[in-house]
Amino acid sequence: MKINSKYFLLLIFSVTTIFSYAQEKITVQYFLHTTCPISQKYSYVINQIAAKYAQQPIQFELIFLDIKNTQEKIAVSNFIKKYQLKPFYKTYSNTSIASKLGVTVTPEVVVLMGKEKMYQGAIDDWFVSWGKNKKMANQHYLIDAIDALLLQQPVKIKKTNAIGCLIETTADNIN
Numbered sequence: 031m032k033i034n035s036k037y038f039l040l041l042i043f044s045v046t047t048i049f050s051y052a053q054e055k056i057t058v059q060y061f062l063h064t065t066c067p068i069s070q071k072y073s074y075v076i077n078q079i080a081a082k083y084a085q086q087p088i089q090f091e092l093i094f095l096d097i098k099n100t101q102e103k104i105a106v107s108n109f110i111k112k113y114q115l116k117p118f119y120k121t122y123s124n125t126s127i128a129s130k131l132g133v134t135v136t137p138e139v140v141v142l143m144g145k146e147k148m149y150q151g152a153i154d155d156w157f158v159s160w161g162k163n164k165k166m167a168n169q170h171y172l173i174d175a176i177d178a179l180l181l182q183q184p185v186k187i188k189k190t191n192a193i194g195c196l197i198e199t200t201a202d203n204i205n
Contacts, residue, residue, distance in 0.1 A: 054144040056088045056179055058172070060117070060153075061095065061128060063136040064109040066195035071163075072137050072153060073113035079153075079172065080117050086180060090117035095128055095136075095197060097121035125199045135194035141175050141185075149175035151190030160193060 060076055062069040080090045092115060094106045106121055127133075131140050132150065141149040154167035175185045 056086075056148075056176065057091065057142040058088060058176065059091045059093050059131075059140045059142070061093045061133050061136050061138045061140070061197070062109075063094065063195055063197075064105045066136045068157060068160075068194045069137045070109075070113065072156075073115055075153060075156075077114065077116050079176075082173075083176060086176075088176065092117050092119035093127065094119065094121045095125045096123070098123050125197055128197050129199055134197055135192050136197060137194050138192035139172050141172070141179070143179060148179060148185050149188055152192040155190075157193040 058079075060072075062072075076090075076092070083090075092110070094109075097103055097106060103121060106119065109115075110119060131147065133140060137153060138151065139149070139153055140147060149171065151171060153170075153172045155164070155169040155171070156167040157163045171187055171190050174187065178185045
């Protein structure tokens with residue numbers, strides 16, 4: 031069987047692209063705050079999602095911002111224990127990472143493939159406005175984004191508006 035050189039090159043390019051895309055690391059960053067009631071309510075969902083993808087090449091991170099002293103670090107540790115959160119967590123002394131990513135509320139999630147932002151926004155549509163939620167979510171934006179990436183398909187919904195507690199930024203946090 032004779033293969034046309036143009037089709038052969040296209041095949042090689044496609045396979046190379048698929049393998050390099052598949053080897054990119056998926057990182058899911060949940061931005062949370064210990065005193066935000068919506069962050070607290072999503073703790074069970076966060077653990078469910080981490081358990082669902084435990085065998086997949088995904089790194090889950092809980093991000094806590096503006097943690098400047100021992101008392102605030104203890105509050106984060108107590109939050110993790112109280113809500114039995116399983117994913118790895120990080121604390122930052124300012125909000126610059128949120129500013130760089132465009133994260134404005136907690137909880138808000140960012141999904142990265144390597145360094146490229148693939149999805150940002152709400153975990154799902156459980157909360158419809160501040161203080162108002164449905165009995166259960168109908169749209170699972172984060173799960174849909176992760177599933178698409180694992181199947182090496184484009185993420186259909188790349189951005190949603192997260193409902194949550196406002197992240198306060200100051201001029202010195204934005205540096």
